[in-house]
Amino acid sequence: MYLVDYHIHTQRCGHASGEDREYIEAAISRGLREMGFSDHVPRFYQPKDTKTAITERGMNAEDLEGYVRAVSAYRKEYPELKIKLGLEVDFVPGWEKEIERIASMYPWDYLIGSVHFIPEWNYGYIVRETEHGPEEIYPEYFKKVAEAAESGLFDFLGHIDLPKRTFERLAPEVMAELHRELAERLGKAGAVIELNTYGIRGSKVPNAGLYPDEQLLRFCREQGVRVTLGSDAHRPQDVGADFERATELLRSVGYTEIVTFERRVAKAVSWE
Ligand SMILES: [Zn+2]
Numbered sequence: 001m002y003l004v005d006y007h008i009h010t011q012r013c014g015h016a017s018g019e020d021r022e023y024i025e026a027a028i029s030r031g032l033r034e035m036g037f038s039d040h041v042p043r044f045y046q047p048k049d050t051k052t053a054i055t056e057r058g059m060n061a062e063d064l065e066g067y068v069r070a071v072s073a074y075r076k077e078y079p080e081l082k083i084k085l086g087l088e089v090d091f092v093p094g095w096e097k098e099i100e101r102i103a104s105m106y107p108w109d110y111l112i113g114s115v116h117f118i119p120e121w122n123y124g125y126i127v128r129e130t131e132h133g134p135e136e137i138y139p140e141y142f143k144k145v146a147e148a149a150e151s152g153l154f155d156f157l158g159h160i161d162l163p164k165r166t167f168e169r170l171a172p173e174v175m176a177e178l179h180r181e182l183a184e185r186l187g188k189a190g191a192v193i194e195l196n197t198y199g200i201r202g203s204k205v206p207n208a209g210l211y212p213d214e215q216l217l218r219f220c221r222e223q224g225v226r227v228t229l230g231s232d233a234h235r236p237q238d239v240g241a242d243f244e245r246a247t248e249l250l251r252s253v254g255y256t257e258i259v260t261f262e263r264r265v266a267k268a269v270s271w272e
């Protein structure tokens with residue numbers, strides 16, 4: 001099997017543990033063909049209203065260079081594994097130029113575009129939202145994910161239905177309609193999404209499962225949205241975690257290929 005884990009954090013973001021090499025060694029021992037570090041981008045955005053607090057955490061800007069250098073060095077140290085250089089970048093409308101600047105700074109293999117908060121509301125992690133309920137959160141979150149895809153700034157989109165980590169899903173017919181609309185926009189944008197296993201480990205509701213839900217993934221496949229794989233590991237032992245569940249889902253939805261990236265060029269590979 002050709003499996004990749006493209007969503008891996010490091011200590012630099014301040015909320016992940018373990019040494020970089022432990023993540024690499026976990027990827028090797030799990031038999032992954034590629035792994036990619038994709039730590040949280042240093043905060044590049046400021047709220048328009050200076051009184052609004054930013055509670056999202058990322059790398060410190062001064063650590064970015066060292067991160068890039070370290071990943072490049074690991075490639076020489078571990079020739080048995082393809083190690084990719086990625087970055088998880090918040091999608092914040094209005095800051096596109098800054099994202100382009102970060103994209104041009106280093107030879108990234110890919111940028112993950114992720115929605116972690118709704119800037120019109122606040123700059124806190126969406127799963128801890130208290131002022132808005134799920135009936136507002138889901139449509140707004142999906143809208144931002146679609147806009148992230150349409151921006152063309154990113155190589156793939158992270159955890160596209162993240163709010164379910166905390167918030168119960170809406171009524172099935174409402175959810176189905178939202179899923180259908182999102183998949184259509186992603187398809188038109190030529191997007192790649194990740195199948196992210198973090199929901200299984202890190203959720204507060206019992207049935208969060210993988211990101212995205214099977215229904216959303218099916219609509220995505222129908223719309224020609226391609227897919228890659230990520231664990232969203234914040235601990236070395238989570239590299240490649242629950243990939244059996246992920247491949248089972250890929251198979252049942254009918255994805256025979258996953259997308260790999262090198263220097264921001266996508267390539268489909270048969271994973272089975
Ligand atoms: Zn994180």
Ligand SMILES: [Zn+2]
Pocket residue numbers: 088114116158159
């Ligand atoms: Zn994320």
